[in-house]
Amino acid sequence: MGDLREHPNAIGTAVEEFLRMESSNQLGNRRAATDAVLGDISIKAGSYLHICIGAANRDPGQFTDPDRLDIHRQPNRHLAFGTGIHACAGMSLARMEAQVAVSRLLQRFSRIEPSAAPVRGGRARFRGFISYPVRLGA
Numbered sequence: 001m002g003d004l005r006e007h008p009n010a011i012g013t014a015v016e017e018f019l020r021m022e023s024s025n026q027l028g029n030r031r032a033a034t035d036a037v038l039g040d041i042s043i044k045a046g047s048y049l050h051i052c053i054g055a056a057n058r059d060p061g062q063f064t065d066p067d068r069l070d071i072h073r074q075p076n077r078h079l080a081f082g083t084g085i086h087a088c089a090g091m092s093l094a095r096m097e098a099q100v101a102v103s104r105l106l107q108r109f110s111r112i113e114p115s116a117a118p119v120r121g122g123r124a125r126f127r128g129f130i131s132y133p134v135r136l137g138a
């Protein structure tokens, strides 16, 4: 993570990659307003759709080596905040909070390393950790 401290936009780029890899909202829902065709799938008007944001964000057709965390990945056209007119209304705040949190952690500690196995929340829609123990070095 050392080079995150050196390049002005590096933290913003890294945050986008964290959003892609660990999208906190893994599923979206839509109801088709009209008949539609998506790729080779026909969708009838009125159908309920479950949209797999997490899978889209690991799509090998869109992302090279999608299961690898690449904090320099650009472009990074992830869908962690959804898309269209109902895209996340709080995305700018969420991005800013993450950038501030990461930059303050890096300012405060020169070493941050895992100290025990992390525990995932285990929910299908919302992805995250119940605990992620780390050892911090000043």
Ligand code: HEM
Pocket: 023, 024, 025, 028, 029, 053, 079, 080, 081, 082, 083, 084, 085, 086, 087, 088, 089, 090, 091, 093, 094
């Ligand atoms: C990492 C943090 C966050 C993630 C990953 C996230 C993700 C999402 C996603 C995937 C949607 C659905 C978009 C769609 O249906 O196309 C959504 C909607 C929404 N989010 Fe967030 N969100 C986050 C933080 C926030 C925050 C901090 C706020 C408010 C301060 C917020 C407010 C909203 C609202 C109001 C909607 C509904 C928008 C609409 O239906 O028009 N979100 N978010």
